[in-house]
Amino acid sequence: MKTGEKLRDWIFNQNTRRVGQIAEDIIQKLFNLEKGHNQFHDLYDPNSNSRIEVKSSIVQEKHKNSSQLETVIKELQNQTFTPKNRYIPFNDWQSYQFDCNIQQIKRDQFEVLYYVLFFYDKTLIFKMNSIDISTDDKIFYSNKQHKGNEGEGQFHINEKTLAYHYEKYLERLLEYSEIVSLFPDSQ
Secondary structure: OOHHHHHHHHHOOOOHHHHHHHHHHHHHHHOOOEEOOOOOOOEEEOOOOEEEEEEEEEOEEOOOOOOOHHHHHHHHHOOOOOOOOOEOOHHHHHHOOEEEEEEEEOHHHOOEEEEEEEOOOOEEEEEEEHHHHHHOOOOOOEOOOOOOOOOOEEEEEEOOOHHHHHHHHEEEEEOHHHHHHOOHHHO
């Protein structure tokens, strides 16, 4: 198995926080950025004097059945549960239902948002200015993520909205092998 495929498989088997750190590392290296100057943003661009936020999501097919414990137990008792590969190849994304939640967005803490979608065969990197998040009505940004979380919001990317993000905000599309090549000292 090639190193790019190993990286992909590793990403698809990690929790959200670890994947988020990988996305930050990719963005930092790819665009020659510095670490953030405080805990309220991830990276910093000294050329534009911009605070950078990085969000990421693994793109997977939606579950067909409820994840309520009662339903899961019934599936297990009836032996109808079979583990399913829910990975989505980018070139076939329109054939699947998926929902990537880009969340915990605190617009006043950054000027630029990079958001990374990890498909099974490609990695898509999008770039958007903070102001675009709330002014572009095709983003469907909600400034209310949880009750009481003022100034924190979210938007979703799914099979209905990905084409718009791709057309308007795509910055880079990378193979996993290209990501590995960004870090030659690690090979």
